[in-house]
Amino acid sequence: MKLKKIFLYSATMLLLVSCANEDKQGSSGYGAINVQVSADYKVVPVTRSTAESASTIENPDVSEFALKLVSSDGSFSRAWDSLADFDPATKIPVGAYTMSAFYGDIDIEGFEKPFYLGETPVAVRDRENSSVEINCTLANVKVTVEYSDAFKKYFADYSTTIHSTGGEYIEFSKTETRAAYVKPGKITIQTHLKKQNGIESTFEPAAIPNAAARQHYKIKLDISDNNAGETQLNISFDETTETQPIKIDISDEVMVAPAPSFLLSGFESGVPIEAKEFNYPADKNVNISLTAKGGLAGCTLTTSSRSLESKGWPQEIDLINMSEDQAEILRRLGLKIKGFSEVGNKMGFIDFTELFTQLQIIDNSDQHMFTISAKDLYGKVSESPISLSVKNLPLTFTLQEPEAVFVGSSSAIIPVLYDGSDIDLVQFSYLNAEGHKVNCTSTVLSAEENLYQVKISVEATNKPIEIEASLSGGLKTAATSIS
Structure with a gap:
């Protein structure tokens, strides 16, 4: 009887070992990932004057960085709000992935809005724990503004506004010392000046053509006298303009000359118009008349509309210097323009009425924003851009x-x-x-x-x-x- 029990126990143990070996050899179809996130907060100075301040930045802790995992074929995607939320024991289907860590949002621009990003490929293998190291760096452009003491004494009031292609207009007041963060690409610079005698005007004297991620631009504004003894505005923002600043005539004659102006019909700037999808607004007359006595040098139309972008509409375009393909897209979708055929024209007309019949709600996005800014041959711009805001109502x-x-x-x-x-x-x-x-x-x-x-x-x-x-x-x- 004793011997029989021993044989029974032995058979049971053999069966358990056999099952364990089978389980070990079989495929589960899942693996795991061990993530380590680091951040390099240094920025790249573009002038000698930014080198010393390149590291003075509010640095978010890596524990606040979010994570996202996407398979190479796009069939699997998962996100975590923070590194602390990620569980290394999480089962991930076997396959090839890209894992990213990020802080902020590239589409949200403004003061103290840095966007850090890092990503790396990772292969998830069956029953294995794959290690991933992600190093994050600044993925948008840092911009600060500095005024010389002579500049501050000369003007009674002043401010500087920057604008990235397709982005926001961000104003640095005279007391603003914080850094703004904007999308890489072209960044235009506008400055509003008011002299001690009360004369004031707004100029768009310069643009940074190809600002890259992680770069820090310090825009410096100064004044000097030219050979005739007249005061002029000097602007610098990179190594080239630091040596040879961009110079702007700020004589009373130039500053009192009329800047480009807008006459609005059917809407108020910044006040939303409600309209049904694919339908005309209640006032079938939504347009802008533009007058530039100094001759038009450029007219920028910036658009934020998911439905129009899905049809090929550009996020930002200069109505004077656009290509024929771009002009055809605007015509096909209903925008009517006149007076923008060449530089120097003194009048322009933009009619949005037919464009309303192309607007719709996509992915719960019911807002459409059109921002217009014009510049004349003197570099003068209207004091603030015009904004046409449209809110779509669902159509039955x-x-x-x-x-x-x-x-x-x-x-x-x-x-x-x-x-x-x-x-x-x-x-x-x-x-x-x-x-x-x-x-x-x-x-x-x-x-x-x-x-x-x-x-x-x-x-x-x-x-x-x-x-x-x-x-x-x-x-x-x-x-x-x-x-």
């Missing part, structure tokens, strides 16, 4: 089931539920017997609140027809069938 648009039509009939009446401002924007079509799309002519027979009875033309047939209605080139559609 459905085709209800029509009554049956007689065989051989060449028309049908379609009930359309539509709460837009213009039913004529709706276009109807169907596929004929050969499978070709045929556009229908349509006539509104009656309307009761938002329900329209629309008569459309169709070919005579004894088969069901699928009817499609579309707005703005098919960007919003509804369908029904007649039989």
